[in-house]
Amino acid sequence: MSDDMPAPDSAATEKPALPDRLSIDPNSDFYRDDVLQFAVGVRFRGVEKTNVYEYCISEQWVRVEAGAARDRRGNPLTIKLTGDVEPYYK
Numbered sequence: 001m002s003d004d005m006p007a008p009d010s011a012a013t014e015k016p017a018l019p020d021r022l023s024i025d026p027n028s029d030f031y032r033d034d035v036l037q038f039a040v041g042v043r044f045r046g047v048e049k050t051n052v053y054e055y056c057i058s059e060q061w062v063r064v065e066a067g068a069a070r071d072r073r074g075n076p077l078t079i080k081l082t083g084d085v086e087p088y089y090k
Contacts, residue, residue, distance in 0.1 A: 016035055018040070019032055041090045044084070046084070051065045063078040064078060066078060
């Protein structure tokens with residue numbers, strides 16, 4: 001690192017703790033923009049899922065999108081699956 005380059009601000013790069021429940025829907029009460037600005041991954045039953053719409057660690061479930069199906073408002077249809085949920089930052 002050169003002397004004329006500023007040191008990275010550790011407070012700006014610190015990631016917030018992952019919440020118990022998180023949704024990618026901006027209309028949801030569980031939407032957290034401060035967390036979603038970072039890439040969040042979810043392992044469900046030991047397998048990484050890329051189509052998770054919402055998760056809850058304490059109740060052990062995820063909601064995944066059901067293909068390309070949409071409701072009448074244009075929101076994706078989701079299916080609730082139960083099992084071990086492990087979110088992490090990528």
